[in-house]
């Protein structure tokens with residue numbers, strides 16, 4: 001059964017709108033489902049030399065944390081038409097050592113957002129390419145492109161638009177049903 005979901009947010013910004021989406025989903029998760037925001041900002045930039053020698057001490061607990069989840073929700077901004085480096089670094093760190101990826105077979109959800117009406121499409125699909133390689137079954141429909149996110153959440157993360165909240169809850173429900181099938 002699906003119980004514990006990790007929420008990986010592609011922005012480290014204190015007032016991040018993507019984090020606001022994550023917190024909203026966490027607070028509105030159905031009974032019996034726990035969503036946890038996963039820290040990624042402390043991860044040293046990955047270097048392949050670490051695979052053979054001394055690696056940063058934070059890597060192992062991070063991989064164990066990812067392994068402990070029944071699924072992963074990615075919520076990301078778009079930086080220069082792709083995913084932020086901090087998110088790519090987290091994906092790379094937990095994908096190693098080769099053959100022991102912590103992401104393997106975890107059902108995934110991708111939500112992208114942007115302060116423009118472009119909604120992070122580029123980031124959303126670059127991320128899907130990575131998840132395909134990492135063998136993470138990823139919800140196809142409904143797609144979640146959140147445009148003009150600053151009109152949906154306050155700077156302090158409070159929801160301003162009820163219909164967007166309703167949509168996000170629908171996406172979460174669809175994802176949980178999808179994840180249950182892949183569990």
Ligand code: FNR
Nearest residue numbers: 011013016017018077078079080081114115116118
């Ligand atoms: C951006 N932003 C942005 N927006 C977009 O729609 N497409 C893009 O390619 C980019 N590129 C980009 C690059 C960099 C380096 C920054 C800092 C920002 C704007 C982005 O949507 C906005 O800053 C969001 O508020 C970032 O998400 P968080 O931090 O609020 O979660």
